[in-house]
Amino acid sequence: MGWLQERLYTRKLSFSQALALSPLALIVPLFAGLAALRRLAYRRGWLQSFALPVPVIVIGNLTVGGAGKTPLTLWCAQSLQEAGWRPGIVSRGYGGSHQHPLPVTPESSPEKIGDEPVLLARQSRLPVWVGQDRVAAAHALLKAHPQVNLLICDDGLQHYRLKRDAEIVVFDGRGAGNGHLLPLGPLREPLTRARRVQALVFNGTPDARVLKSAPQIPHYAMRLKAAPFYRLEQPQIRATAAELRQRDAGKTLHALAGIGDPPRFFRTLSELGLVFTAHPFPDHHNYRAADLAFCAAGEILLMTEKDAVKCARLSLSGAPEIWVLPVAAELPPELTHILLETIHGRKTA
Numbered sequence: 001m002g003w004l005q006e007r008l009y010t011r012k013l014s015f016s017q018a019l020a021l022s023p024l025a026l027i028v029p030l031f032a033g034l035a036a037l038r039r040l041a042y043r044r045g046w047l048q049s050f051a052l053p054v055p056v057i058v059i060g061n062l063t064v065g066g067a068g069k070t071p072l073t074l075w076c077a078q079s080l081q082e083a084g085w086r087p088g089i090v091s092r093g094y095g096g097s098h099q100h101p102l103p104v105t106p107e108s109s110p111e112k113i114g115d116e117p118v119l120l121a122r123q124s125r126l127p128v129w130v131g132q133d134r135v136a137a138a139h140a141l142l143k144a145h146p147q148v149n150l151l152i153c154d155d156g157l158q159h160y161r162l163k164r165d166a167e168i169v170v171f172d173g174r175g176a177g178n179g180h181l182l183p184l185g186p187l188r189e190p191l192t193r194a195r196r197v198q199a200l201v202f203n204g205t206p207d208a209r210v211l212k213s214a215p216q217i218p219h220y221a222m223r224l225k226a227a228p229f230y231r232l233e234q235p236q237i238r239a240t241a242a243e244l245r246q247r248d249a250g251k252t253l254h255a256l257a258g259i260g261d262p263p264r265f266f267r268t269l270s271e272l273g274l275v276f277t278a279h280p281f282p283d284h285h286n287y288r289a290a291d292l293a294f295c296a297a298g299e300i301l302l303m304t305e306k307d308a309v310k311c312a313r314l315s316l317s318g319a320p321e322i323w324v325l326p327v328a329a330e331l332p333p334e335l336t337h338i339l340l341e342t343i344h345g346r347k348t349a
Helices: 003-010 015-026 028-044 069-082 115-124 134-144 191-196 208-213 241-247 262-271 305-311 333-345
Strands: 056-060 087-091 102-104 128-130 150-154 166-172 199-203 219-221 223-226 229-231 253-257 277-280 300-304 321-325 327-330
Touching: 056 069, 069 087, 069 115, 069 150, 069 166, 069 327, 069 333, 087 115, 087 134, 102 115, 102 134, 115 128, 115 150, 115 305, 128 134, 134 150, 166 191, 166 333, 191 208, 199 333, 253 262, 253 305, 262 277, 262 321, 300 305, 305 321
Parallel strands: 056 150, 056 166, 087 128, 087 150, 166 199, 199 219, 253 277, 253 300, 300 321
Antiparallel strands: 102 128, 223 327, 229 321
């Protein structure tokens, strides 16, 4: 969505931009009606949804763009493993070229599979499958890995063909943006949809409008904790931000981010005491070598792990020194307790 998505989130539209978008206001009631009719059709059984033989947890968002679903998915998988479950992960694989369900390995091509599923496979070391039809992908995963007794669906809140036992909705610091549905705002569904989930997670400052819309739903703060940087081409080489500042004093630093909210990554770097030139890119950007031409040999480039999945395959002449910042989600254990209680209840939606 480019400039439009940014302004719908930050609620900053110039008069001329608002005037240009005014005809879209006529579409919003239609969009809202169609979304409500679709949800009703699945609830009433007019459209068929499918239950799986294992519990299903869906992690998604009500807004367009990334909000922190991938680190939350990894946290849930780890916490449920520690509780004795054997999870598998299903994802659509945004940006991938696949048409049918496919397994994901740490070596899979992000161009074919999608960047986030590859990152999930690398970080979790769990069975990960992708497919535009999550039901088919889930069945394929369970057939290939019969030991799996729980599935986590990364980004599938609106994929109602797949029945689920628990839903978690995550918002980042941008919250619900201007509070409007597409195409005038970032919301895929009304905020009242949050009343039907098991938990809300805020990857940043909680949005008061979201809390007001679902006052009975427990909400939790998610913190992304940064680990030491590692070299893109030699991951075994590590360095803290302080070590980078001391060792590379005088070198020009650049920072690249192609995630849902690039400023979030840049704020993290600033909090680590790093001074750099920021280079935001669209979420899921398909990088080419020319995109990194701003960083010359002898300079340093910092990036997220999601970006590193794709940039590792680039052939760069006179390559700069590239460092990757891994982050891990931290959440209260109470969220795990809610998931376990819901799973044991097995009231599939």
